[in-house]
Structures are given as C-alpha cells and as structure tokens.
Amino acid sequence: MTSNTILELKDIKKTYIKISFFKKHKTEVLKGANLTLQQGKTLALIGPSGCGKTTLLKIILGLEKQDCGTVKLLGKDTSKITKKELRQVLSNIGVIFQDPYSALDPRQTIEQILSEPFIISKKPFNKQTLVNALNEVSMKENDLKKFPHQFSGGQRQRINIARALILKPKLIIADEPTSALDVSVQAQIVNLLTKMQKKYNFALLFVSHNLALCKYLCQNIVLVKQGLLTEVSGDEL
Amino acid sequence: MLEVKSLTVSIRNKNGKIYPLVKNLSYKLNEGETLAIVGESGCGKTMQAMAIMGLLPPNIHVTQGQILFNNKNILQLSPKERREINGKEIALVFQDALTALNPVITIRQHLLEVFKARTNLTLNEAENKIKELLEQVELPQSILSSYPHQISGGQRQRVMLALALTLNPKLLIADEPTTALDENTQEQILNLIKKLQKAYKMAVIFITHDLILAKEIADRIFVLYSGTKVEESLAKELFSNPLHPYTYGLFKSIITKDTPKGIPLFEIHGSPRGRSRFYGCPFKDRCKKSSRVCYKFVPSLEELRPRHYCACFWAKSIDSQRRQND
Ligand SMILES: Nc1ncnc2c1ncn2[C@@H]1O[C@H](COP(=O)(O)OP(=O)(O)OP(=O)(O)O)[C@@H](O)[C@H]1O
Numbered sequence: 185m186t187s188n189t190i191l192e193l194k195d196i197k198k199t200y201i202k203i204s205f206f207k208k209h210k211t212e213v214l215k216g217a218n219l220t221l222q223q224g225k226t227l228a229l230i231g232p233s234g235c236g237k238t239t240l241l242k243i244i245l246g247l248e249k250q251d252c253g254t255v256k257l258l259g260k261d262t263s264k265i266t267k268k269e270l271r272q273v274l275s276n277i278g279v280i281f282q283d284p285y286s287a288l289d290p291r292q293t294i295e296q297i298l299s300e301p302f303i304i305s306k307k308p309f310n311k312q313t314l315v316n317a318l319n320e321v322s323m324k325e326n327d328l329k330k331f332p333h334q335f336s337g338g339q340r341q342r343i344n345i346a347r348a349l350i351l352k353p354k355l356i357i358a359d360e361p362t363s364a365l366d367v368s369v370q371a372q373i374v375n376l377l378t379k380m381q382k383k384y385n386f387a388l389l390f391v392s393h394n395l396a397l398c399k400y401l402c403q404n405i406v407l408v409k410q411g412l413l414t415e416v417s418g419d420e421l
Numbered sequence: 422m423l424e425v426k427s428l429t430v431s432i433r434n435k436n437g438k439i440y441p442l443v444k445n446l447s448y449k450l451n452e453g454e455t456l457a458i459v460g461e462s463g464c465g466k467t468m469q470a471m472a473i474m475g476l477l478p479p480n481i482h483v484t485q486g487q488i489l490f491n492n493k494n495i496l497q498l499s500p501k502e503r504r505e506i507n508g509k510e511i512a513l514v515f516q517d518a519l520t521a522l523n524p525v526i527t528i529r530q531h532l533l534e535v536f537k538a539r540t541n542l543t544l545n546e547a548e549n550k551i552k553e554l555l556e557q558v559e560l561p562q563s564i565l566s567s568y569p570h571q572i573s574g575g576q577r578q579r580v581m582l583a584l585a586l587t588l589n590p591k592l593l594i595a596d597e598p599t600t601a602l603d604e605n606t607q608e609q610i611l612n613l614i615k616k617l618q619k620a621y622k623m624a625v626i627f628i629t630h631d632l633i634l635a636k637e638i639a640d641r642i643f644v645l646y647s648g649t650k651v652e653e654s655l656a657k658e659l660f661s662n663p664l665h666p667y668t669y670g671l672f673k674s675i676i677t678k679d680t681p682k683g684i685p686l687f688e689i690h691g692s693p694r695g696r697s698r699f700y701g702c703p704f705k706d707r708c709k710k711s712s713r714v715c716y717k718f719v720p721s722l723e724e725l726r727p728r729h730y731c732a733c734f735w736a737k738s739i740d741s742q743r744r745q746n747d
C-alpha cells in the first residue's frame with residue numbers, strides 16, 4: 185500500500201438478518217468486497233438497486249458494522265483505533281447523500297448545518313468560513329439564515345456539497361448525488377464536483393446507477409454484482 | 422377523461438402575499454393515454470398533481486380554473502366525495518417513497534390497510550390480492566414482513582406502485598416513480614406500467630425530469646418551466662424537433678456514452694428562481710436566444726407545427742423563416 189491510498193477495503197462481508205414472527209430471513213449483501221482508492225482519483229460504483237452500494241458506504245463510514253473484513257481509511261484500520269482517532273479520521277471524509285430532500289435537517293438553518301462538521305470534530309471556525317463555503321457553491325451569505333425547505337433540490341445539493349467540503353476532506357463519498365435531480369441541475373452539480381476536485385485534489389467515491397455519468401467521471405468503473413466488486417475499464421461497458 | 426382548464430395554483434407566503442406556482446395550465450388526457458410532464462425540480466409538476474388529487478398543502482390553493490374528471494369539476498366535490506375518487510378513480514404514486522410510507526408498520530400492513538378501508542374483501546381474499554400485486558411489481562413475498570427502512574430505495578418504489586394499483590384506478594398519476602431506480606429497474610417498472618395500463622385501460626400522467634424516460638413511455642409530452650407550459654407535442658416530434666430553447670437545453674444536458682470526458686458538461690446556467698419571473702418570458706434570464714421583446718412581453722403558446730405548441734418569440738420567428746425557405 186502506498187502512502188497515497190486514501191481508502192482500502194479488504195474482503196468485506198455483510199449479511200442482514202431479519203427476524204420476523206415466522207422465520208429468519210438472511211440477505212447476504214456483500215460477499216467479500218475489495219477496493220482501493222488513491223488520492224485525487226475518482227472511482228464510480230455502479231450496480232442495480234438493492235445490490236448493496238449504500239450498505240458498503242455505510243460500512244466505510246462506520247454507520248453499519250461489517251461481519252468480517254477491514255476498512256482502512258488514510259492507512260488506519262478503523263476497527264483498531266480509538267474513538268477519538270476515528271473521529272479524527274472521519275473528519276477527513278465528506279459525505280453527500282442520495283436524497284437531497286431528506287439529507288438536511290429541516291429544523292436547522294443553513295448556518296447551523298454548515299457549522300456542524302466543525303462542532304463534531306471540535307475544530308475552530310468563524311462566520312466567514314461558512315460564507316466562503318457557500319460562495320464556493322454559488323450561494324449567498326444571506327442564505328445562511330434560511331432553512332432547507334426554502335431551497336430547490338439543486339440548491340440543497342449545493343448546500344450538501346458545501347457541507348461535505350467544509351473541512352477540506354481527503355475523501356468525498358457521494359451516494360447518487362444527482363439521481364434525484366433533473367438533467368440540467370445534474371450537469372451543474374457534476375461540473376461543480378469536478379471543479380472542486382481539481383481545486384482540492386480529494387479522492388471521490390461516486391455511487392450512481394447512471395452508466396453514462398460513471399463513464400464521464402472516470403476511466404475505471406467498479407461493478408457491484410452479487411456481493412462482489414469488480415473493477416472494469418469504462419470502455420468495456 | 423381528464424381536462425385541466427386554465428389551472429392556476431398559488432401560494433400565500435408569510436406576509437400574506439399571493440403568487441402563482443402553476444400558471445394558467447390547460448391540458449387534456451384521453452382514456453388509456455399516457456401524458457408525460459417534464460420539467461426541472463420546483464417547476465410545479467408535483468403541485469399540479471396535488472391539485473388534481475385535492476391534496477395541496479394548507480397554504481397553497483387553486484386560485485383559478487377547473488379540473489374536469491369525466492366531465493365533473495372535481496374541485497367542487499365535498500371532502501367525502503373526494504375520498505371516494507382518490508385511490509379508486511385516480512391514484513398517485515408519490516415522489517418520495519420513504520416519507521410516504523409509515524416507518525413503524527410492515528409492508529403487509531400497508532397493503533392490508535387499503536383493502537380493509539376501501540373494499541369488502543375478506544382477509545383471505547386480500548392476502549391473495551396482495552400476493553398477486555407483489556408478483557406484478559416483481560417483489561419477493563418475503564418483503565411483506567419488512568419495514569420501509571429495511572428495503573432498498575428501488576424496492577420501496579415498487580411497494581408504492583403496488584399500493585397505488587390496489588383499487589384498479591382509471592387514472593394513475595406517477596410523480597417521478599423511477600427517479601431513484603437503476604436503469605434496468607426503471608425499464609422494468611415502465612414496462613409494468615405500460616402493461617397494466619393496457620389491461621385496465623388506465624390513463625397515466627407520468628411526471629419526470631427525465632426526457633428519455635418521457636419519450637419511452639408517453640404518447641404526448643409537455644414541458645413545464647416555472648409553472649408555465651412552454652412546449653407540447655407528440656413524444657417523437659419533441660425529440661426530433663425541440664423548438665423551445667429550454668427544451669433544447671434539457672436535451673443537451675443529458676449525459677450519454679458519447680459525452681466527451683474531461684471537459685465540463687453542457688449546463689443551463691442559473692436557476693429558475695428570482696424576482697424577474699413576474700414579467701416577460703419566464704426563461705429569459707437563462708436563455709441564450711433572448712432579446713428585448715422577451716423582457717417586455719410574455720410569449721403565448723402557439724401551434725408552430727401540427728400539434729406542436731411552443732411559447733417562445735425566437736422559436737416563432739425561426740420557424741416562420743424556415744417555412745418561408747421551404
Ligand atoms: N437495515 C437493514 N435491514 C435489513 N436489510 C437491509 C437493511 N438495509 C438494507 N437492507 C437490504 O440490503 C440490500 C442492499 O441495500 P442497499 O440500500 O445497500 O442497496 P443499494 O445498492 O444502495 O440500492 P439503491 O440503488 O436502491 O439505493 C437490499 O436487499 C436491502 O433490502
């Protein structure tokens with residue numbers, strides 16, 4: 185492993201067990217997933233609905249526990265570090281969720297939403313930091329006082345991106361950030377993401393079910409199929 | 422069967438000011454026909470659907486126009502008569518499946534609930550119907566004991582479709598039903614809707630922001646921009662001959678396998694919000710073809726080609742030039 189490896193997954197397995205009154209259902213979602221992602225690079229993850237893309241991302245972020253296998257973020261095995269270290273590592277990851285409509289807490293102002301990453305990771309910030317972050321995604325200072333419902337889907341996704349970028353992360357994880365948006369807004373958001381990536385050189389793990397979009401974003405595409413990940417050249421698809 | 426006449430839906434904001442979300446919208450829908458409504462998010466697609474369903478949020482009202490369903494103005498029905506129609510005559514598949522489903526009850530209970538409230542079926546008959554429905558939307562029976570958060574986004578939309586079909590409606594309004602699905606599943610759901618539509622002579626209003634999907638499923642398409650219909654034609658015609666600059670921009674923004682890598686995607690800059698939507702053409706601030714007239718007057722919807730309507734000064738002049746050349 186080189187020092188530029190941002191994310192490394194080894195043999196991740198996950199089975200959901202659901203116990204209902206009559207019987208036990210097992211869904212074997214991941215059967216040994218491997219993946220490496222280098223600094224500044226983009227990997228697109230593609231696969232049919234329900235194949236486990238979101239599950240994989242949740243495992244990377246520690247929101248769901250794998251049955252076995254290791255997740256290494258910035259070279260650290262996340263199961264072998266202290267809570268404090270984990271928080272430090274996770275502050276290097278920005279996340280953009282599938283659904284711009286429910287990703288933002290409706291009761292918080294944009295100012296509160298953007299300050300949250302600083303508060304969680306106990307890092308200092310001031311109002312100007314927040315204003316700059318908004319400006320970068322073409323939004324204005326007076327948007328800080330507003331609530332999520334006052335914005336369109338595209339604008340909410342801009343706010344999501346601003347929040348994901350605000351700690352200058354080394355890795356951005358985006359779970360179908362544009363699939364709930366229309367094509368014109370999708371183009372804007374994709375352009376914004378790639379522009380930001382050029383500027384900050386973060387690694388991007390991009391989940392999508394739009395093959396054309398995956399091909400546009402990167403050379404190699406990771407297929408999620410029957411619990412396994414296979415990296416293939418976009419030209420072969 | 423459905424006729425929307427000069428429908429205006431308006432919102433009253435905190436200061437008591439009223440402004441329109443859907444402006445003077447008219448369209449017709451025949452039995453068994455599929456109409457797609459295309460437009461970017463926030464343009465009013467869902468609001469016009471909610472107006473038909475009688476489910477507008479409290480601060481939003483129909484301020485003008487009529488909605489005729491089988492020649493009856495359904496805006497004047499009593500709440501009780503409305504409830505009779507919803508589900509049985511007109512059913513809606515919501516855009517946001519997770520919030521539309523109740524998080525604390527299982528999928529089985531969701532479906533049973535509808536049969537219990539709206540039909541005289543026995544428990545056994547209902548269970549059988551549910552089995553059938555699941556097969557139709559291609560979900561495994563094991564899903565019945567799941568709670569909404571335990572199934573994937575795609576599976577949730579199928580549940581929503583099953584729920585909408587429980588009472589065999591005559592009109593199905595599908596509000597972005599496939600937005601969260603992968604391409605294969607989208608295809609399957611579209612085919613499913615087509616199949617059911619034939620079997621039950623169901624008319625479908627398919628709301629989407631995806632022009633490609635719209636073409637695949639619809640007989641006719643209209644494009645909504647900022648609450649106004651800007652273009653309408655048969656589906657094929659819209660693809661071969663987009664007349665309105667906004668429609669054209671939407672086509673250009675679609676990413677295909679041939680989209681060149683490494684250079685920014687084509688985008689329509691800006692967003693439809695802002696004050697200036699109250700005068701002139703609603704698209705003027707983002708339009709590459711705009712001229713002075715677009716800032717002064719509102720372009721009206723005109724039939725520029727047979728059954729192809731467009732509201733744009735530029736398209737009109739270009740088209741008349743083209744016709745002179747022919
Ligand atoms: N909390 C849970 N409990 C039980 N099963 C779950 C849970 N979360 C997900 N699953 C199951 O795991 C599988 C993978 O789900 P996941 O959400 O990762 O899919 P996805 O690839 O993100 O799909 P989509 O494209 O629809 O978002 C599905 O079969 C789903 O039903």
Ligand SMILES: Nc1ncnc2c1ncn2[C@@H]1O[C@H](COP(=O)(O)OP(=O)(O)O)[C@@H](O)[C@H]1O
Pocket residue numbers: 432442460461462463464465466467468469478480
């Ligand atoms: N509950 C609400 N309160 C206030 N404004 C709303 C509400 N719901 C929608 N709107 C506004 O109405 C307009 C049309 O919304 P909608 O019909 O949902 O758009 P679409 O379905 O085309 O994405 C938007 O400007 C939106 O912000």
Ligand code: SF4
Pocket residue numbers: 665666667702703704705706708709710711712715720732733734735736
């Ligand atoms: S009327 Fe003018 S501003 Fe409106 S779409 Fe046509 S050219 Fe553009």
Ligand SMILES: [Mg+2]
Pocket residue numbers: 237238282359574
């Ligand atoms: Mg997912």
Ligand SMILES: [Mg+2]
Pocket residue numbers: 463466467468516596
């Ligand atoms: Mg909508």
